[in-house]
Amino acid sequence: MNLESLRDLWLTYQSTVAFIGLNGLLALSVYTTLACGQLSLGQAGFMALGGYTGAILTFHSALPYPVVLAAAALVPALLAVPLGFPVLRLKGVFLAIATIGFGEVVRIFFVNLEFTNGALGLTAVPQRTRVWMIYAALGVALFVLWRLRGSRAGYALEAIREDEPAARTMGIHADAYKLAMLVLGAALAGLAGALEVHFTFMVAPSTYSFARVVEMLVYAVVGGTAIFFGPAVGAAFLTLLPEVLREVGSRVGLQPGPLRPFVNGLVLLLVILFLPDGIVSLPRRLHRALAGRGAAAHAP
Amino acid sequence: MLLRLEDVRRTFGGVRAVDGVRFEVSAGEVHGLIGPNGAGKTTLLNLVSGLIRADGGAISLDGRRIDRLASHRIAALGITRTYQNIRLFPALTAADNVLVGEHLRRRDPLWKRMLFLPSVRSEERAARATALDLLARVGLSERAGWRAANLSYGEQRRVEIARALASEPRVLLLDEPTAGMNPAEVTSIAALIRNLARGGHSVLLVEHNVKLVMDVCERITVLDFGKVIADGVPAAIARDPAVVAAYLGGDR
Numbered sequence: 001m002n003l004e005s006l007r008d009l010w011l012t013y014q015s016t017v018a019f020i021g022l023n024g025l026l027a028l029s030v031y032t033t034l035a036c037g038q039l040s041l042g043q044a045g046f047m048a049l050g051g052y053t054g055a056i057l058t059f060h061s062a063l064p065y066p067v068v069l070a071a072a073a074l075v076p077a078l079l080a081v082p083l084g085f086p087v088l089r090l091k092g093v094f095l096a097i098a099t100i101g102f103g104e105v106v107r108i109f110f111v112n113l114e115f116t117n118g119a120l121g122l123t124a125v126p127q128r129t130r131v132w133m134i135y136a137a138l139g140v141a142l143f144v145l146w147r148l149r150g151s152r153a154g155y156a157l158e159a160i161r162e163d164e165p166a167a168r169t170m171g172i173h174a175d176a177y178k179l180a181m182l183v184l185g186a187a188l189a190g191l192a193g194a195l196e197v198h199f200t201f202m203v204a205p206s207t208y209s210f211a212r213v214v215e216m217l218v219y220a221v222v223g224g225t226a227i228f229f230g231p232a233v234g235a236a237f238l239t240l241l242p243e244v245l246r247e248v249g250s251r252v253g254l255q256p257g258p259l260r261p262f263v264n265g266l267v268l269l270l271v272i273l274f275l276p277d278g279i280v281s282l283p284r285r286l287h288r289a290l291a292g293r294g295a296a297a298h299a300p
Numbered sequence: 301m302l303l304r305l306e307d308v309r310r311t312f313g314g315v316r317a318v319d320g321v322r323f324e325v326s327a328g329e330v331h332g333l334i335g336p337n338g339a340g341k342t343t344l345l346n347l348v349s350g351l352i353r354a355d356g357g358a359i360s361l362d363g364r365r366i367d368r369l370a371s372h373r374i375a376a377l378g379i380t381r382t383y384q385n386i387r388l389f390p391a392l393t394a395a396d397n398v399l400v401g402e403h404l405r406r407r408d409p410l411w412k413r414m415l416f417l418p419s420v421r422s423e424e425r426a427a428r429a430t431a432l433d434l435l436a437r438v439g440l441s442e443r444a445g446w447r448a449a450n451l452s453y454g455e456q457r458r459v460e461i462a463r464a465l466a467s468e469p470r471v472l473l474l475d476e477p478t479a480g481m482n483p484a485e486v487t488s489i490a491a492l493i494r495n496l497a498r499g500g501h502s503v504l505l506v507e508h509n510v511k512l513v514m515d516v517c518e519r520i521t522v523l524d525f526g527k528v529i530a531d532g533v534p535a536a537i538a539r540d541p542a543v544v545a546a547y548l549g550g551d552r
Binding site: 127144145147148150151152153155156158159162163165166167168169170171172174 | 319349351356370371372374375376380381383387388389390391394396399400401403404406408410416424427463464467
């Protein structure tokens with residue numbers, strides 16, 4: 001294989017590689033709140049705030065790109081604070097509904113914002129994102145979550161997820177931890193939003209619909225939320241799956257069409273049915289199956 | 301007085317679960333809280349630990365009012381507890397449950413961990429060693445790596461005690477610590493409670509095992525229908541006609 005064909009290969013798959021990273025960041029942003037037992041579905045709203053902040057700064061200022069990205073993470077993070085105070089008092093499905101509401105409010109705000117061209121959004125956003133930047137961001141996010149695990153704060157989060165009142169009576173300030181994780185998730189979503197906008201050349205409200213949040217949540221659940229890198233694995237798997245199916249499908253002579261989404265859905269269903277702890281639990285499960293069930297029954 | 305309850309009241313939809321309760325626990329004292337089912341004992345522990353709010357009265361620790369504080373603040377002032385219906389973190393190991401209990405005592409900041417500073421490493425090692433010591437103290441060294449959910453009932457109760465002790469509380473609230481335990485386990489819990497008191501901890505013990513209460517408590521408060529019907533040393537409580545009537549039934 002010569003250099004020329006390597007470059008062609010990269011050009012063909014660059015976008016897939018970029019979206020594996022972007023979707024990984026988004027899946028992690030959902031994971032931050034799931035890690036302390038909160039189902040917050042406002043991530044598309046935070047992402048929109050990041051995307052628009054980034055695009056507006058790029059169009060209307062001469063700021064260097066790292067500063068633009070920092071602002072795109074900061075704006076949703078700051079907004080998450082006043083949102084978190086009332087909203088984090090809610091539990092379970094009520095929190096989910098309230099945060100969906102927040103996401104819709106943000107989306108409709110941008111639909112009506114003439115400054116950014118309303119529902120059409122802004123096009124011809126300069127492509128300032130390089131693929132390595134996406135992976136640098138993903139790497140930093142994974143690093144932070146990795147170091148969090150096993151720390152004093154990490155144990156506090158696990159305790160809150162397992163039994164919040166019991167955690168409180170151990171002296172854990174549950175509200176502060178939940179708010180911190182909401183803010184962190186908002187920052188990650190905002191950062192991913194700005195990176196995406198500067199990769200796809202455009203920003204429009206329709207990108208930030210409720211369906212987008214569901215997508216992020218599915219990444220996290222399919223990958224597994226018991227461990228911090230699970231959501232990123234899920235994002236990689238589900239972003240690659242349609243590409244692989246297309247490639248395989250064309251090799252075996254299948255016409256593109258209804259079959260591919262069907263297989264996509266089937267794989268999703270199989271993972272949820274047979275791997276409730278996500279793809280990342282697969283090695284452990286295989287190991288147990290090979291070692292025999294008896295020995296594993298009482299394992300820690 | 302370390303822990304003081306004055307005229308504490310709490311109603312649930314018209315039912316006076318706790319009705320004007322007053323008693324005191326001094327430092328290093330094992331104080332029993334007994335009474336028939338539904339007397340308001342667990343409600344009282346929930347009030348002291350801040351899980352629910354009192355409708356009236358005052359609860360103070362070392363002269364400081366705590367009845368309006370959030371539970372994590374109350375824990376930080378030195379009151380931790382166990383639960384009648386065991387509330388361990390089931391997915392965590394026994395050792396990790398106790399590590400969570402050390403939350404208030406640990407100081408290792410997150411940014412140092414992010415930078416891999418060696419001081420954090422040694423603090424973490426010390427925290428884990430403390431957790432293992434506490435598990436040894438309740439006789440569970442060999443269960444340290446087991447998930448809490450896989451432990452027996454009695455073992456789970458002992459992990460809860462270790463977890464509550466991990467913050468070095470001044471007052472430990474134990475809600476029926478020996479329920480579901482075998483006689484040997486009960487004996488070791490009794491010894492542990494006496495040991496704690498000697499170490500300066502105060503213990504407020506809710507318990508149905510009357511023999512245990514009589515054995516380990518210096519003072520006993522008896523509740524019935526949310527009211528204190530007797531308060532005194534074990535020998536006096538055992539003879540008290542109101543207590544006998546509450547437990548055996550009769551005219552009141």
